[in-house]
Amino acid sequence: MRRGLLPIVGSRITEVEFPEIPYRPIVVLPDREAFARGCLGKQIRDVRRIAKRVLVDLDNGLSIVMQPKMAGIAMLRDAPSPQHIRVLFHLDRPAPHDQFLYWDRRGLGNVCLWSQAEIDAVLGPNRLGPDASIVDADLFVSRFRECNREVKVAMLDQSLVAGIGNLYAAEILFAAKIHPQQRCTDLSTRQWKRIHEETIRILQQAIENEGSTLKDGTYRNAINGEGGYQSMHRVYDREGLPCTRCSKGTVQRIVQGQRSTFFCPRCQKIQ
Template identity: 50%
Template sequence: MPELPEVETMRRGVQGVVEHTIRRVRRTPCRLKPIQIQPRIDALDRRVAGRKITAVGRRGKRLLLHLDDASAIVIEPRMTGLILVADPPNEQHLRVRIELEGPRHEDLLFWDRRGLGTFRWLPAETLARLLDQSTLGVDALEVTAAQLQATLAASRRAVKVALLDQRAVAGIGNLYAAEILHVAGVDPRTRCDSLSGPQWQRIAAATRQVLGEAIRYEGSTLSDGTYRNALNSAGGYQNHHRVYDREGQPCRRCGHESIRRIVQAQRATFFCGHCQQRRGKHRSVP
């Protein structure tokens, strides 16, 4: 967390910085674990000061500030990072401030409670490698059944675990993988090489549906309250989760089966045993 819907919500929330010029980039005082900044903040500042932001993009779970020399600032929020144009939740975890000049005179802030995020400047050639699908998979909002099958159908991994592989499909994390498989009616423990063509089609369609819904609700703010949109307001999709973090509660589809929780690859998985039954030519992965 944040996953694709949260980063896309942040991207839309900071679109107003387009056509603004970067006056300077500075690391704010913070006594906590430092985030990864590349190159060093003084060198990064020299390379971007005076550059105009031409577009705000997204690649999977990364936000990209495209600059007028074809380079970009790439921000990866990871577990607890936020990209803001409003006052942050607190000053203690504020990491980087991008000071801007332009009609709206708003600065761009990177806040990160746990300090796991990254803040990088990439020249044009390095940026091209990041955008290439051989480095990160196809964006989850655009993925097709054929693309999923091409990258995952031969895998012996459980499908829930495989969907988290950013080289196969970019943007899906633990929360939305569980939601997608519930909508698709697929047991999260099923091996990828057991899935049929129609099942892959349902997974691809569910991916676009669930992520699109989550973006409309501006992402999911969980019980820890960490995720906020660019204006420091909570998302709303957590009120519409079908299975995630609903252990023991009735399934919203069938109504009579309690949501189960298991652990896969050291991550919690939630599913409905009635709506997501095991099927396939191979035994499901425990």
């Protein structure tokens, strides 16, 4: 999502709309009036990412922080369904870069206007772990080695390492040949370094391909196109199908922490 919004850098916000829709309202902080007042007339200095949040930095030292949760998207235009546009920002640029928006079908996400101090308090190192897409191997290993949880569950804990979602955790563990129910403390340093290598590779590849659009079609890129990484999935959502690596195992689905996990019991044996 961050890459798709980069064309708005340098533009100025001329209007902020909160369309009235008959669905679950999203959280807007501090409140809609103060939010709009803090954005109007401000120039966009940068677009960045912290874990799964997209931040639009303004020239007054504040940042628009969009947390998409399960189904939200930060977009430039062409929302999948106009009735689910939650916040619409008008810009002083000609089309097609005359706006950006936050779309959320389920209304689970939130949009905040925060100072850097507020960002640090909520998204800083005391609350979130290092970025999984760039963290070095030694730090990555140290975050997990003493954790006594199942590895797949631990990988989704954003306080340990930030930015690994459910889908990508399954793909990473499949690539590393690690059973998702293996306890973190039972894995060797070599195995953890293999998980780290696959984490960097898969997350970078997913970013380059603008994420994954699944069968429900919820995730879209900034111009309402499909992501490209779903064609590279090797295990996610393949329950009952032959393993893409060994061809002899059958992909199974289990539930961990109320989330679906897919794996090959032949390739990913528990120790």
